[in-house]
Amino acid sequence: MSSHTRQQAYRITKLDREKRHGHRSFLLWFTGLSGSGKSTLANLVEQELYKRGISTYCLDGDNIRQGINKDLSFAPEDRAENIRRIAEVARLMIDAGILTLAAFVSPYREDRDKIKTIVGKNEVFEIYVNTSLEECERRDVKGLYKKARAGEIENMTGISAPYEAPLSADLEIVTDNQSVDVSVKKILDFILEKLKYNL
Numbered sequence: 001m002s003s004h005t006r007q008q009a010y011r012i013t014k015l016d017r018e019k020r021h022g023h024r025s026f027l028l029w030f031t032g033l034s035g036s037g038k039s040t041l042a043n044l045v046e047q048e049l050y051k052r053g054i055s056t057y058c059l060d061g062d063n064i065r066q067g068i069n070k071d072l073s074f075a076p077e078d079r080a081e082n083i084r085r086i087a088e089v090a091r092l093m094i095d096a097g098i099l100t101l102a103a104f105v106s107p108y109r110e111d112r113d114k115i116k117t118i119v120g121k122n123e124v125f126e127i128y129v130n131t132s133l134e135e136c137e138r139r140d141v142k143g144l145y146k147k148a149r150a151g152e153i154e155n156m157t158g159i160s161a162p163y164e165a166p167l168s169a170d171l172e173i174v175t176d177n178q179s180v181d182v183s184v185k186k187i188l189d190f191i192l193e194k195l196k197y198n199l
C-alpha cells in the first residue's frame with residue numbers, strides 16, 4: 001500500500017486530538033432550576049480550567065437558545081429536542097478533544113438519560129446544582145418567577161412545569177448555604193480528579 005493510500009486509510013481519532021490538547025475530553029452537564037447557579041458555576045469553573053491550560057467550551061442558554069435552538073419553546077417536547085440537539089453538539093466537541101461544559105435546566109430525567117446514550121455513558125458527568133425553589137425565587141435574576149407566579153408566562157420550571165431532580169448525579173452542589181467559591185472548588189476538584197487518568 002502506498003504511503004498516500006495509507007494516509008487516506010487513517011482517520012484522526014478522538015485520542016489523537018486529546019493527545020494534541022494534552023488531556024482527556026468529556027462532558028460536564030449542569031442541571032438545576034432556573035437561577036440555581038448553573039451558568040455562574042460553569043463559567044467560573046471554565047475560567048479555572050482555562051488557567052490550567054485545558055481546552056474548554058461552555059454551552060448554555062445564551063449561546064444555544066439564541067442560536068441553533070431559537071425555534072424551540074419550553075413545552076416538554078421542545079425541551080426534549082433542545083437537550084437532544086445540545087447532546088449531539090457536545091458529542092462533536094468532545095470528539096474534537098474539547099472538555100465541554102453544558103448548563104441547562106434539563107428538567108426531565110428521560111432527556112438527561114438520552115444525553116448518556118448520545119454522548120456515551122462514560123463520557124458525561126452529571127452535576128446537579130441543587131438550589132431550592134425558594135432560594136431561586138428569592139434571587140429571581142431574570143424576574144421570571146415573579147411573572148410565572150402572576151400567570152404572565154407558562155411552563156415555568158418549578159412553578160407550572162416540573163423539575164425531576166437527579167436520583168444519582170455524579171456530583172451534587174447544594175448552593176443555598178454554600179458560597180460560589182466553595183462550589184467552584186468542589187466542582188474543579190471533581191474534574192481534576194477525572195483528568196488525572198492517562199490518555
Ligand SMILES: Nc1ncnc2c1ncn2[C@@H]1O[C@H](COP(=O)(O)OS(=O)(=O)O)[C@@H](OP(=O)(O)O)[C@H]1O
Pocket residue numbers: 033034035036038039061065074078079080082083103104105106107142144153154155156157161
Ligand atoms: N418557561 C421556562 N422555564 C424555564 N426556563 C425558562 C422558561 N422561559 C424562559 N426560561 C429561561 O430559559 C432558560 C432555560 O433554558 P434551558 O434551555 O436551560 O431549558 S431546558 O433545558 O430546555 O428545560 C432559563 O435560563 P437559566 O436561568 O440560565 O436556567 C430561563 O431563564
Ligand SMILES: Nc1ncnc2c1ncn2[C@@H]1O[C@H](COP(=O)(O)OP(=O)(O)O)[C@@H](O)[C@H]1O
Pocket residue numbers: 032033034035036037038039040041103139141175176177178179180183
Ligand atoms: N451560592 C451561590 N451559588 C451560585 N449562584 C449564586 C449563589 N448565591 C447567589 N447566586 C447568584 O444566583 C444567580 C444564579 O444565576 P445563574 O448562574 O444564571 O443560574 P442558572 O444558570 O442556573 O439560571 C447568579 O446571579 C449568582 O450570582
